[in-house]
Amino acid sequence: MYDPTVARLTYRALLGRRRALILGALPLLLIVIAVAVRALSGADDQTAADVLGGFAIATMVPIIGVIAGTGAIGPEIDDGSVVYLLAKPLKRPTIIFTKLIVAIAVTMVFSAVPTLIAGLILNGNGQQIAVAYTVAALVASIAYSALFLLLGTVSRHAVVFGLVYALVWEALFGSLVPGARTLSVQQWALAVAHKVAGGDLVTSDVGLTTAVVLLVVVTVLATWYAGQKLRSLKLAGEE
Amino acid sequence: MAVEQPLTSPPGETTRIHDIGYRGYDGPRLGRAYARRSLYSQSLRGAYGLGRSVKSKVLPMLLFAVMCVPAAIMVAVAVATKAHELPVAYTRYAIMLQAVISLYVASQAPQAVSRDLRFKTVPLYFSRPIETADYVRAKFAALASAIFILTAAPLLVMYVGALLSKLGFAHQTKEFAEGLVSVALLSLLFAGIGLVIAAVTPRRGFGIAAVIAVLVITYGAVSTLQAIAEVQGHSGAIAWIGLFSPVTLIDGVQSAFLGATARNPGGVAPSTGEGIVYVLVTLALIAGCYGLLVRRYKKVGL
Numbered sequence: 001m002y003d004p005t006v007a008r009l010t011y012r013a014l015l016g017r018r019r020a021l022i023l024g025a026l027p028l029l030l031i032v033i034a035v036a037v038r039a040l041s042g043a044d045d046q047t048a049a050d051v052l053g054g055f056a057i058a059t060m061v062p063i064i065g066v067i068a069g070t071g072a073i074g075p076e077i078d079d080g081s082v083v084y085l086l087a088k089p090l091k092r093p094t095i096i097f098t099k100l101i102v103a104i105a106v107t108m109v110f111s112a113v114p115t116l117i118a119g120l121i122l123n124g125n126g127q128q129i130a131v132a133y134t135v136a137a138l139v140a141s142i143a144y145s146a147l148f149l150l151l152g153t154v155s156r157h158a159v160v161f162g163l164v165y166a167l168v169w170e171a172l173f174g175s176l177v178p179g180a181r182t183l184s185v186q187q188w189a190l191a192v193a194h195k196v197a198g199g200d201l202v203t204s205d206v207g208l209t210t211a212v213v214l215l216v217v218v219t220v221l222a223t224w225y226a227g228q229k230l231r232s233l234k235l236a237g238e239e
Numbered sequence: 240m241a242v243e244q245p246l247t248s249p250p251g252e253t254t255r256i257h258d259i260g261y262r263g264y265d266g267p268r269l270g271r272a273y274a275r276r277s278l279y280s281q282s283l284r285g286a287y288g289l290g291r292s293v294k295s296k297v298l299p300m301l302l303f304a305v306m307c308v309p310a311a312i313m314v315a316v317a318v319a320t321k322a323h324e325l326p327v328a329y330t331r332y333a334i335m336l337q338a339v340i341s342l343y344v345a346s347q348a349p350q351a352v353s354r355d356l357r358f359k360t361v362p363l364y365f366s367r368p369i370e371t372a373d374y375v376r377a378k379f380a381a382l383a384s385a386i387f388i389l390t391a392a393p394l395l396v397m398y399v400g401a402l403l404s405k406l407g408f409a410h411q412t413k414e415f416a417e418g419l420v421s422v423a424l425l426s427l428l429f430a431g432i433g434l435v436i437a438a439v440t441p442r443r444g445f446g447i448a449a450v451i452a453v454l455v456i457t458y459g460a461v462s463t464l465q466a467i468a469e470v471q472g473h474s475g476a477i478a479w480i481g482l483f484s485p486v487t488l489i490d491g492v493q494s495a496f497l498g499a500t501a502r503n504p505g506g507v508a509p510s511t512g513e514g515i516v517y518v519l520v521t522l523a524l525i526a527g528c529y530g531l532l533v534r535r536y537k538k539v540g541l
Contacts, residue, residue: 033463040471040476047471051467055463060456063451066448067445075442157298160298160447167341167451168338168342
């Protein structure tokens, strides 16, 4: 199910040259903010939860997920070089699974690790906040990667649709229509984080069971459908 | 028309030039200004998908509708309830829907410049009478106009609605004019930032993500920091933090000089001195983006 060569090519496509800089800029900004906030206000649990929940989980993780998830397959389909990969005697689901693993790994490294570091800087893991948000980032990384990898195989405008989901649906609709929050990867991940932290600082709108079931269903379904989609991939020209 | 030139070369020479009848162009030459205008109008149409495929019309038109519908609903509510003031001020509208504007910039800025770079068609433009600065100015003006249309249209809807429901003419006109100045600044700033980022990331997808990251992430970071400064009682820092993201920059300019209420936590409006810094930073950013674009195209593909 896992092919090292495909994985190596995907890593190079994702992290080659300047792309690693775009991915690295966001976590750096988070850590800079964490240092600034710590210097400005000292260690405070509520502040730490605000920064990690409002910036790291709500903005940074989805955007890194979009870049890594769609970037793992989108550009290849786009410039047509995916045919050389598809022509090799590899099962299409194997290609998708390998790319998913790579996307998850990249998203985790660039989102969960900085979240943990920022949490430790902010309040030294008081009330398990740093660990809770790190777990949320890890869980969200898996679901986002699967979702956006699927988008990358379905549409040529995957990045736009991914961003519309991450920013408009989760942020805007989520704050206006309470029902939209049930269908949000962010809230599912926060439900898991709530279980880890235990207190009232990390809250979610969905129960733990629902969240875990939905996370697993979305991840498995998206990966399976992306594999199916790749089996009947049509290459189209620009526009 | 193919006239065989009589063979005048000495015997033994077999090479000769045929006139195969290509016709020269002796019509009017429309020149540099015309080329620049065409590039401007084509780019502006392209920013709304006009003259492109149906698929590429969907997103800009959808975002345009999303921008206008809330304005229409507000007008309808104001007319129905006979209110004395529109529910949302003109200057506040664009800030409220900044996510939509950011998405529009992120989707259309790469469309305007990245494809020319990706398919290496830029040298073809420069083989026409236009210069580097013409190309940059035409693209900059086109994207800024497109964003201005996107942000000014809902204001126009609100203004017409306000007049129809007989709200004070002079008062509404003044506020409408202030709103237009604010969105004009916003259009120039967003267009500049979007184009600079799109021009250095020609690869499909990455340009969009980079523009969104700069616009949205900075806004998220600045809002988070402002909220914390407010809670911790550092109200003086709020205005200075606002300098670091495009949205809060425009918000600061309009709350200092254009009679808007600041949207930051605590509603702290910058003082006049801070307001001047805001205006200077905004203008410097716009000029800087223009300068960077000209520099970028000085050496592209030639």
